[in-house]
Amino acid sequence: MGEATGGGPTEYGYLLNTKATCVCSPSCRRKPRLFEPPSHKCAGYAGIITLSFSPRSTMISIGAALAGIVLLWFLRSWYEFEVMKAKLRAIPTVGSSNFFTYPLVALRFMMNGHNMPLLSRMTTQHPNSAFKIRTPITPSGWLVLGTGHQFVEDLRRASTEQLSFFHAAGYILGAPWLNGNRDADTSKPHHFDAVRVSLTRSFPSRFEDIRDEIEASVSDSFGLTQDWNEIVLFKALVSVVTRTSNRLFVGLPLCRDKEFLQILQTLAIKRAVAGNAFQFLPGFLKPHFGRLISPIATAIKQLEPILTPMIRERLKQEEAMGPDWPERPNDLLSWILECAPPHKRTVDDLIFRIIVLNFVSVHTTSVTLTNAIFDLAAHPEYIQPLRDEMEGVIKQNGWSKDAMSKMRKLDSFVKESSRMRGIGSIAMARKVMSDFALSDGTVIPEGCTVAIASRGLHYDPEHYDNPHEFDGYRFLKMRESDEGEEMKHQMISLEHDFLLFGNGRSACPGRFFAVNEAKTIISHIVLNYDIKLPEGATSHPDPRWFSSSYLPNSAAHLVVRKRQ
Ligand code: HEM
Incomplete structure (x- = not known):
């Protein structure tokens, strides 16, 4: 049987044990992969999986995979957030602009997204202007809010190719996922x-x-x-x-x-x-x-x-x-x-x-x-x-x-x-x-x-x-x-x-x-x-x-x- 270096297969698990080799014959030096292709027909293939499986190792593997995904998502969100922040630097920010306060900002927006004093103050003190706030409701984490008639007029006159209601509302209401991807191919459903x-x-x-x-x-x-x-x-x-x-x-x-x-x-x-x-x-x-x-x-x-x-x-x-x-x-x-x-x-x-x-x-x-x-x-x-x-x-x-x-x-x-x-x-x-x-x-x-x-x-x-x-x-x-x-x-x-x-x-x-x-x-x-x-x-x-x-x-x- 092939040897498992860096820990026995039953103890550390098939997925984590990267030094393990196939067990079909002493001469087979093949490295098992995360998802073994069906073309590899070694006699010991099934044996590896059976022998190597342990609930603990599987949990560790799943945990590691999830942590990796979360980390990647986090880095990507951070990158997109900072890129958008740089592009929007001419527009004043209301509230925090620090990415790492995200959970707090999300919670605050959830409880207080209708913040009346803020919206009123911005509208009366800065009519016809734009300001940006951090929010969980947009892909980049930023929302540019306009006050006053001129801003309404600018949005009103834009074509749907320039400014899309369906893309924005779709994200805010979760449509691409909750509607089962329907209408994903159109900017204006019939x-x-x-x-x-x-x-x-x-x-x-x-x-x-x-x-x-x-x-x-x-x-x-x-x-x-x-x-x-x-x-x-x-x-x-x-x-x-x-x-x-x-x-x-x-x-x-x-x-x-x-x-x-x-x-x-x-x-x-x-x-x-x-x-x-x-x-x-x-x-x-x-x-x-x-x-x-x-x-x-x-x-x-x-x-x-x-x-x-x-x-x-x-x-x-x-x-x-x-x-x-x-x-x-x-x-x-x-x-x-x-x-x-x-x-x-x-x-x-x-x-x-x-x-x-x-x-x-x-x-x-x-x-x-x-x-x-x-x-x-x-x-x-x-x-x-x-x-x-x-x-x-x-x-x-x-x-x-x-x-x-x-x-x-x-x-x-x-x-x-x-x-x-x-x-x-x-x-x-x-x-x-x-x-x-x-x-x-x-x-x-x-x-x-x-x-x-x-x-x-x-x-x-x-x-x-x-x-x-x-x-x-x-x-x-x-x-x-x-x-x-x-x-x-x-x-x-x-x-x-x-x-x-x-x-x-x-x-x-x-x-x-x-x-x-x-x-x-x-x-x-x-x-x-x-x-x-x-x-x-x-x-x-x-x-x-x-x-x-x-x-x-x-x-x-x-x-x-x-x-x-
Ligand atoms: C008092 C009741 C209603 C309110 C307050 C309301 C409000 C709105 C608002 C704010 C929008 C987005 C417009 C924009 O961003 O410029 C919208 C879109 C839309 N509304 Fe209404 N609406 C109402 C009733 C209805 C009714 C009765 C129908 C259909 C019979 C309807 C069909 C639609 C459709 C098809 C859209 C496009 C969005 C989509 O298909 O998801 N609405 N509505």
Whole structure:
């Protein structure tokens, strides 16, 4: 048998014992390798492995390999961090710029990434400037934040080849790993146009359905009793929004199917949590954890048996009759198929699109609605004027998209709630795809991530009087006083100092639907229910923040009863 120098094989292990030789015959001097190729057919080959194996040695080997990987990752991250720091030296740093304080910085960002005083101070003291902060949410560890209109304008005008939303948001939300590498080949997935063009054009004609689903789902979630009744508002609204959106996306009876809804509601929460948690994982672990915990992969597996027959049938019909046939459903599948390139017209891909659109729309709309309803309960003096407006407009226009557009007080109220709370502290995150010059001459290097300190802008006294005070009619007054520009201040408008929906070429394509859906849900609640905060509560329940993401207090209660 071959001898093992530097320690016996059973004691030190096959992988560590680099001086060991093959045991097939005394004359064989071959060195065994970490992964032995099958071509080496020595009789003793299997024997080496069997003889050499010991649990302790395997653990040591795995530990050594992992330590090596961590060290390599650490050195690479350090290198990339320092290279980017050098390239960004013209931009002032806020906070630490020392790589070795990373764990502390990551923790601080996680707990305080929405740092209101910092964002406000930078916005008011250094308007129209850029500063950089250390953050775990970008590949280089640096994020360049802009303040002021000019910076928004610079990002807004950039092409998607220069500044990419999908690359930046993908990294921040963990999409390449949690979405199972889908859309990795494109900077703008086709579902974006399905929402921007087809859904927006089609949903006014589906208004009756939407209203019907709101009535049924609110009654199921809120109850319809004469007595006061406490509900967990965020949970109730996630259910209402999932049902209403899916009445439009996939129609009846699926939008009321308990299993289907449960999968989507769990996904909306788990995907948001996983995306946030992923920001703090070292890059080399992301692919592995992504495969292990991907909520999207889980949802795809669970939804396959439910959605596959319906999608197969639709694909067959489209193939036989083309895109224009008399009974063609006016739903999400048709809208996606209108925009899908041939290689994306598959069952698997269509299930993925339905899931992604549920994820991007349900969570954001539920958060916006929860904020607005809690603001209404905290400021009950707005309830009667809003009821009067709703009743008047509906009397003239019926329940319709037009009626929703005419509810100016309501629009202003929901927009003010979103200005103060929103969905996050930064907006318009973009990855710089090639060196990008701002209008003041500052060059942001390729590979860097830029964003707007939107929470600072939303509270900027230059643009908003008494920005810390809730004024439900703020935007109504702006519409009335800004002659000829009254459309500018409605909620769906993309303004430089209101970035709930982002801005520029990648601004949210679902905002027309989202705002109308939210206004219809609030109108239904206000016209049919009395609402108030629970006993003892006097203000909007405290939200939770996780890094730069805003989360409403998901356990907070609202007290409701049938309108008296
Ligand atoms: C109040 C609710 C919503 C809010 C606050 C919101 C907000 C946003 C924001 C901030 C962006 C990124 C824009 C940028 O960086 O410039 C975005 C992207 C997007 N939104 Fe919305 N959104 C909402 C509802 C919806 C709805 C209802 C849909 C679809 C029906 C939708 C579909 C999308 C899509 C497809 C993108 C591109 C990102 C992607 O595909 O991952 N959104 N949204």
